[in-house]
Amino acid sequence: MERLVGTVSRGVRAPIIRQGDDLxxxxxxxxxxxxxxxxxxLRDKDVVAVTEAVVARAQxxxxxxxxxAKDVQEKFGDDTVGIIFPILSRNRFAICLKGIARGLKKxxxxxxxxxxxxxxxxxxxxxxDEKGVNPWMDVLTEDKxxxxxxxxxxxxxxxxxxxxxxxxxxxxxxxxxxxxxxxPKAILAYTKSVLTCDIHTRFRTKNTLLKNGAEKVYxxxxxxxxxxxxxxxxxxxxxxxxxxxxEESVKLFPIHCQEMVDSIQKGLIEKxxxxxxxxxxxxGAFKDPVGKIWELADPVVSPAYxxxxxxxxxxxxxxxxxxxxxxxxxxxxxxxxxxxxIRDKDEKAASLVGTMVTQGTTPRRLTDLIGSxxxxxxxxxxxxxxxxxxxxxxxxxxx
Numbered sequence: 001m002e003r004l005v006g007t008v009s010r011g012v013r014a015p016i017i018r019q020g021d022d023l024x025x026x027x028x029x030x031x032x033x034x035x036x037x038x039x040x041x042l043r044d045k046d047v048v049a050v051t052e053a054v055v056a057r058a059q060x061x062x063x064x065x066x067x068x069a070k071d072v073q074e075k076f077g078d079d080t081v082g083i084i085f086p087i088l089s090r091n092r093f094a095i096c097l098k099g100i101a102r103g104l105k106k107x108x109x110x111x112x113x114x115x116x117x118x119x120x121x122x123x124x125x126x127x128x129d130e131k132g133v134n135p136w137m138d139v140l141t142e143d144k145x146x147x148x149x150x151x152x153x154x155x156x157x158x159x160x161x162x163x164x165x166x167x168x169x170x171x172x173x174x175x176x177x178x179x180x181x182x183x184p185k186a187i188l189a190y191t192k193s194v195l196t197c198d199i200h201t202r203f204r205t206k207n208t209l210l211k212n213g214a215e216k217v218y219x220x221x222x223x224x225x226x227x228x229x230x231x232x233x234x235x236x237x238x239x240x241x242x243x244x245x246x247e248e249s250v251k252l253f254p255i256h257c258q259e260m261v262d263s264i265q266k267g268l269i270e271k272x273x274x275x276x277x278x279x280x281x282x283x284g285a286f287k288d289p290v291g292k293i294w295e296l297a298d299p300v301v302s303p304a305y306x307x308x309x310x311x312x313x314x315x316x317x318x319x320x321x322x323x324x325x326x327x328x329x330x331x332x333x334x335x336x337x338x339x340x341x342i343r344d345k346d347e348k349a350a351s352l353v354g355t356m357v358t359q360g361t362t363p364r365r366l367t368d369l370i371g372s373x374x375x376x377x378x379x380x381x382x383x384x385x386x387x388x389x390x391x392x393x394x395x396x397x398x399x
Contacts, residue, residue, distance in 0.1 A: 003399065007392045009377045010034070011385025019060035023050070024260060028267040030387055040391075044275045045308065047390040048264065049374040052282040052303065053243070054386045055254035061232035063224055064249045068099025068239070069172075071228050072195070075218055076104060082187035084110040085198040085205065088120040088154065088161040092297050093197070094168060095244045096220075100195065101172035108190040109165060113140070113180045117198050119293040122161065122180075123149045139189075140180040142166075155290075185212040192216065195223075199240060199299055221299065224252065240299040241282060254280065257304030265306050279305035281388075284372030285364075301371035309366050 014030040017023060027050055035042055056062075072081075081104050086093050088111075101107055113135055114128050115121040128135065131148045140148070145162070153160050162178060169176040177190070184205045187194055192215040196205045202219040209217045221238040224231065232252045234241070241253030254260075261278040268276045282298035302309075374388040392399075 003395075005392065006395055007390065009373055010038075010389045010391075011377050011383055012387040012389055013384050014054075014387055017054040017057050017386070019058065021058045023055060023058040024263040024267055027264050027387055028271060031268065031389055032271060034389065042268075042272050042274050042276060043391060045394045046274065046276045047279065047309070047370055047388075047393060048268065048276055049279045049281050049370065049388040049390065050260075050264070051374075051378055051386045051388075052241070052254050052257075052280050052298070053251065055257065055260055055280055056232075056251050059232070059254055059256070061234070061252045061254055062245055062249050063099075063228070063231040063233070063242075063252060065095060065099030065102055066248075067228040067231035068096065068224060068250075069101075069103035071223055072100050072103035075223075076193055076195075076216065078105055079193035079216065080104075080106040080108060080191045082108045082110055082191045082194040084184065084187050084194060084196050085112050085117060085201075086165070087116045087118050087197070087199070087297060088122070088159075088165075089297065090157065090159065090164075091244045092242070094164070095247070095250050096239050096242060097165060097168050098172050099250075100223075101169040101174040101176075104174045106175040107169050107177070108187065109169065109176055109178045110187050111162065111165075111178065111180050112182050113145075115292065117201065118295070118297050119287065120154060120161075121292060123152055135182050137183075138181075139183075139186045142178040142180075145178075145180050184208045188213055194218075195220070199297065236303075237299050241297075241303075253282070253298065253303065261304045261306050275308070277306045277308040279309055279367055279371065279374075281367075281371035281374045284375030285368050286372055286376075295372075295375070301375075302367040305367050309370070312365055313369070 012030050012034045014026055017026070027048065031048055083097070083100065086097065111122065114123045114125050127149060133148065142162070151160050151163070166176055166178060179186070179190070181187070184196070185208060188209070192213065194209055194214055194217045196202055196209065196217065197220050198205055202221065206217050206219055221236070221240045223239045224233050225235050225238050227233045234252050234255055237253045239250070239252070242250040245251045257280050261280060265276060265278045268274065268278070279302050281302050283296045283301065285296045285301055287294045370390060370393060373390060377388050378385050
């Protein structure tokens with residue numbers, strides 16, 4: 001019988017993961033138990049994805065704010081430090097900010113506006129336009145910002161992040177001055193020592209600062225790249241990708257991820273005989289149309305994945321074929337013609353990049369696409385499914 005179902009994404013429940021747990025074995029056993037419980041079979045090219053949160057938790061990859069403070073203090077000493085372009089997040093950045101500020105004497109906090117890098121808005125664009133503010137040119141002091149825009153609370157969290165971050169810095173024992181600007185070099189009028197906290201634009205920001213006279217510049221991925229007083233660390237991403245664990249600590253992005261996915265894949269092959277691909281995923285890459293938040297606050301969607309997940313889709317657009325190449329066909333004739341076209345494409349295995357028949361397909365990496373699907377499936381709350389099984393993702397119309 002012809003298969004009538006394409007891609008299926010399932011959340012797989014697992015035990016609550018604790019430090020020291022054999023996560024690879026837990027993932028394999030959980031997937032096999034789910035298959036038996038729900039009565040589905042595992043197949044070649046299935047994808048098992050594990051959220052980065054449980055990987056880091058099993059590794060015990062945590063750091064306290066005093067350990068963050070010590071690393072920052074060693075890098076900046078007694079300098080007045082510009083902390084620029086942080087995202088507005090209680091979960092993602094607030095605890096990091098407490099630790100950073102605790103290691104400094106004075107902070108000049110420079111916030112981008114009207115929103116941060118991932119779309120959390122301080123103010124509405126319309127309000128900014130009405131006040132005649134040019135976000136690419138104008139540098140606003142805290143007083144000027146309040147005069148123009150008053151006290152604005154985030155649409156979802158109900159937090160005034162300007163006041164919230166100011167209080168965090170002061171409570172950590174540092175003096176604070178707040179400005180609003182979108183040009184990195186604006187901070188250099190206040191200090192030549194800078195910690196740039198943007199995520200996806202951090203390399204360009206650092207280069208811009210150094211070219212314009214900055215003397216000491218670090219990015220968040222250069223903080224906690226090694227253990228400080230027994231802390232966790234991330235040699236690749238530092239504080240990037242971290243989340244609040246407690247009021248005094250953060251969970252860092254996981255390390256040694258390639259070893260983890262390879263171990264899980266090996267266990268699945270041994271127990272099923274199927275070539276199942278494995279990845280670790282964090283934030284998906286998509287934008288909320290209401291809150292305008294771009295979800296990707298992690299440095300990457302997937303820090304590690306098995307070889308079968310490399311590359312981008314090589315797909316054709318069915319509606320393009322139906323409306324153009326085979327516009328004179330219908331019914332079974334149309335189905336057969338399109339199926340033959342797809343089979344020929346697969347057999348030739350040639351790249352279709354730039355051809356008209358691919359227009360409208362999604363030109364993104366497989367790991368970014370599948371990771372986004374997994375993030376949406378697992379959610380960010382209490383679903384209890386840190387493992388996602390994706391089946392049929394690599395199928396097409398002919399399968």
